Amino acid sequence: MKIGVLALQGDFAEHQVMLETLGAEVFQVRLPEHLNGLSGLIIPGGESTTIGKLATAYGLMEPLKTFGKTQAIWGTCAGAIFLAKDAHRPQPLLELMDIVIERNAFGRQVDSFEVDLNVPGLNPGEKQDLPFHAVFIRAPLIESVDKGVEVISTLEDGRIVAARQGKLLATSFHPELTRDNRFHRYFMELAK
Amino acid sequence: MEQKTGSFEVKKGLAQMLKGGVIMDVVNADHAKIAEDAGACAVMALERVPADIRADGGVARMSDPDMIQKIIDTVSIPVMAKCRIGHFVEAQILESIGVDYIDESEVLTPADEAHHIYKHDFKVPFVCGCRNLGEALRRIGEGAAMIRTKGEAGTGDVVEAVRHARSVLGEIRKLQSMPEEELMAFAKEIGAPFELVLETRKLGRLPVVNFAAGGIATPADAALMMQLGVDGVFVGSGIFKSGDPSKRATAIVKATTHYQDAKILAEVSRNLGEAMVGRQISSMTDAEKIATRGW
Numbered sequence: 001m002k003i004g005v006l007a008l009q010g011d012f013a014e015h016q017v018m019l020e021t022l023g024a025e026v027f028q029v030r031l032p033e034h035l036n037g038l039s040g041l042i043i044p045g046g047e048s049t050t051i052g053k054l055a056t057a058y059g060l061m062e063p064l065k066t067f068g069k070t071q072a073i074w075g076t077c078a079g080a081i082f083l084a085k086d087a088h089r090p091q092p093l094l095e096l097m098d099i100v101i102e103r104n105a106f107g108r109q110v111d112s113f114e115v116d117l118n119v120p121g122l123n124p125g126e127k128q129d130l131p132f133h134a135v136f137i138r139a140p141l142i143e144s145v146d147k148g149v150e151v152i153s154t155l156e157d158g159r160i161v162a163a164r165q166g167k168l169l170a171t172s173f174h175p176e177l178t179r180d181n182r183f184h185r186y187f188m189e190l191a192k
Numbered sequence: 193m194e195q196k197t198g199s200f201e202v203k204k205g206l207a208q209m210l211k212g213g214v215i216m217d218v219v220n221a222d223h224a225k226i227a228e229d230a231g232a233c234a235v236m237a238l239e240r241v242p243a244d245i246r247a248d249g250g251v252a253r254m255s256d257p258d259m260i261q262k263i264i265d266t267v268s269i270p271v272m273a274k275c276r277i278g279h280f281v282e283a284q285i286l287e288s289i290g291v292d293y294i295d296e297s298e299v300l301t302p303a304d305e306a307h308h309i310y311k312h313d314f315k316v317p318f319v320c321g322c323r324n325l326g327e328a329l330r331r332i333g334e335g336a337a338m339i340r341t342k343g344e345a346g347t348g349d350v351v352e353a354v355r356h357a358r359s360v361l362g363e364i365r366k367l368q369s370m371p372e373e374e375l376m377a378f379a380k381e382i383g384a385p386f387e388l389v390l391e392t393r394k395l396g397r398l399p400v401v402n403f404a405a406g407g408i409a410t411p412a413d414a415a416l417m418m419q420l421g422v423d424g425v426f427v428g429s430g431i432f433k434s435g436d437p438s439k440r441a442t443a444i445v446k447a448t449t450h451y452q453d454a455k456i457l458a459e460v461s462r463n464l465g466e467a468m469v470g471r472q473i474s475s476m477t478d479a480e481k482i483a484t485r486g487w
Binding site: 007008009010011012013014030045046047049050053054057077078089103104107108109110111112113114115135136137138174177 | 194195196197198199201202203205206208209210211212213228229230231232233234264268269270287290291292293315316317445446448449450453
């Protein structure tokens with residue numbers, strides 16, 4: 001399976017390593033033509049403003065929007081912001097998912113945290129009670145979701161941190177910073 | 193589901209989000225806005241860029257918290273600030289005002305000539321400079337969650353940045369080809385914690401993100417450092433001491449992403465105006481060099 005990682009800025013190499021250990025053929029995407037032939041794309045963590053500016057400068061906005069209409073895309077942290085239709089700020093967004101995002105929702109870096117999340121239904125057929133250890137770095141929150149968007153995981157207080165809409169997946173946290181590959185396997189299923 | 197803040201994973205994690213990016217020195221909120229608009233992945237707030245610190249002489253200290261606060265209030269990207277080597281109270285102050293990363297920096301006048309800050313005690317992550325693998329691993333041992341090769345700040349001459357990156361990366365390659373019985377003597381020779389030597393050997397890279405700094409002034413300089421194998425670049429005086437900061441900043445950001453694409457590098461290098469004048473390092477005396485600060 002051919003999966004791309006958007007390699008404009010951020011921790012795309014961490015995603016690449018994780019995907020390769022799962023047997024995917026991984027391609028770094030920096031220009032529109034790099035999207036050809038891919039079944040799915042991961043937009044990594046990084047700075048969403050930086051990623052947005054570089055995507056705009058190199059003509060990737062429209063090709064990414066078109067790609068997301070038929071193929072799977074997963075955004076982690078900055079990538080989740082980039083997928084949203086609204087982030088309360090003027091910055092380039094793909095507007096592919098009907099979710100509203102609040103950037104830096106938990107505060108500054110000293111407030112970044114790790115926590116165990118319940119993610120029911122992550123990998124059908126596997127043990128469901130095993131929590132997912134999630135790393136939140138200056139993380140965004142999925143403030144609200146429209147109909148047609150499935151909430152995949154929330155914090156204990158009910159705030160949304162993972163959501164899926166068709167083949168599109170958004171997580172506020174970084175499975176690529178852990179050794180737990182369940183989210184990457186889940187995404188590869190979406191990309192099939 | 194208890195939330196845990198300030199862990200090493202979380203500190204190291206922010207640096208991982210900065211990878212492939214450019215961190216720019218800024219001295220006021222206007223500069224910070226220009227940097228953010230150009231696509232910087234973070235800014236370093238300081239009162240004077242290194243070229244001016246050199247020119248002015250005197251003692252260089254932590255910046256005014258009010259000036260740092262204004263920058264924090266202006267941009268949405270992470271804000272870093274510098275404290276003096278060993279000055280843990282400056283670090284406590286920077287942590288309390290909410291900076292996202294502290295640079296324990298040789299660019300400022302050292303406060304301690306034997307010891308660096310014990311960085312594990314802080315919730316805020318630290319980045320530290322190094323010239324070689326031993327220095328990098330000593331800083332990581334003290335708790336640094338990110339490393340930058342020092343180069344020679346405020347010169348616009350990339351030669352030291354290249355020397356230090358080659359030194360660190362070359363020593364890692366050497367480490368990987370060594371038989372196990374030589375590792376302890378190697379750790380002793382470079383003055384590095386043995387456990388971190390083992391981890392570095394296993395990973396084939398530093399255990400934390402490694403940027404290049406000190407003398408990067410052009411898009412080609414940034415791409416050179418990326419091709420040598422660092423994870424991203426700091427640009428200090430090179431941007432705001434040049435003729436057209438906004439244009440140069442944007443070009444360096446693009447060059448850092450497309451560092452392997454010579455056509456794009458040529459395109460972004462066109463018509464950038466004057467680069468910073470710079471100082472050739474081979475013309476400097478040892479006393480003028482700041483990379484030697486740090487122990």
